[in-house]
Amino acid sequence: xxxxxxxxxxxxxxxxxxxxxxxxxxxxxxxxxxxxxxxxxxxxxxxxxxxxxxxxxxxxxxxxxxxxxxxxxxxxxxxxxxxxxxxxxxxxxxxxxxxxxxxxxxxxxxxx
Amino acid sequence: xxxxxxxxxxxxxxxxxxxxxxxxxxxxxxxxxxxxxxxxxxxxxxxxxxxxxxxxxxxxxxxxxxxxxxxxxxxxxxxxxxxxxxxxxxxxxxxxxxxxxxxxxxxxxxxxx
Numbered sequence: 001x002x003x004x005x006x007x008x009x010x011x012x013x014x015x016x017x018x019x020x021x022x023x024x025x026x027x028x029x030x031x032x033x034x035x036x037x038x039x040x041x042x043x044x045x046x047x048x049x050x051x052x053x054x055x056x057x058x059x060x061x062x063x064x065x066x067x068x069x070x071x072x073x074x075x076x077x078x079x080x081x082x083x084x085x086x087x088x089x090x091x092x093x094x095x096x097x098x099x100x101x102x103x104x105x106x107x108x109x110x111x112x
Numbered sequence: 113x114x115x116x117x118x119x120x121x122x123x124x125x126x127x128x129x130x131x132x133x134x135x136x137x138x139x140x141x142x143x144x145x146x147x148x149x150x151x152x153x154x155x156x157x158x159x160x161x162x163x164x165x166x167x168x169x170x171x172x173x174x175x176x177x178x179x180x181x182x183x184x185x186x187x188x189x190x191x192x193x194x195x196x197x198x199x200x201x202x203x204x205x206x207x208x209x210x211x212x213x214x215x216x217x218x219x220x221x222x223x224x225x
Binding site for chain 1: 218
């Protein structure tokens with residue numbers, strides 16, 4: 001079956017690094033994505049990674065992909081209070097290429 | 113360049129009524145997808161439209177239907193509303209290039225009383 005799992009909460013201090021983890025089940029997934037959702041808002045695309053890559057870096061964001069373990073992580077360096085939000089990982093459904101399968105989201109709380 | 117826009121922002125309906133939500137895609141995008149996000153959950157795929165046709169559909173009943181217009185904008189219709197239809201409805205647009213990189217609008221908050 002299709003399932004994307006994330007831990008529900010993460011709390012860090014301002015200036016620390018945050019690591020948000022995700023596991024997915026479809027080993028045929030070609031693209032994986034990270035989105036950010038602030039209260040009352042839609043989803044903001046942060047980054048995505050193609051399955052033939054192990055790592056992608058974009059400013060303060062680093063995505064690591066372990067295909068063998070079907071594990072995806074998002075590292076935010078120098079976390080700021082403005083990074084407080086819910087973070088969703090998503091995979092592209094292999095059979096229905098238009099469908100994104102989302103995890104339940106990880107609520108990141110950044111304390112000053 | 114405007115991103116994905118949705119209207120209305122909020123809507124209150126009663127059980128049994130019908131509702132229409134609207135979405136304009138990002139410039140240059142030809143594909144529109146709709147998602148339902150219940151409180152505290154991740155978005156659930158409803159369907160995707162491309163070339164004015166429903167291309168893929170998630171596990172939602174026929175009460176949920178849609179349409180895509182020649183200018184790529186889209187509507188989501190929900191008939192015979194149930195209390196459980198209360199949710200944030202998100203529209204996402206993308207290019208038909210295989211990457212399926214979807215950009216989301218701010219959503220329509222639907223409350224069914």
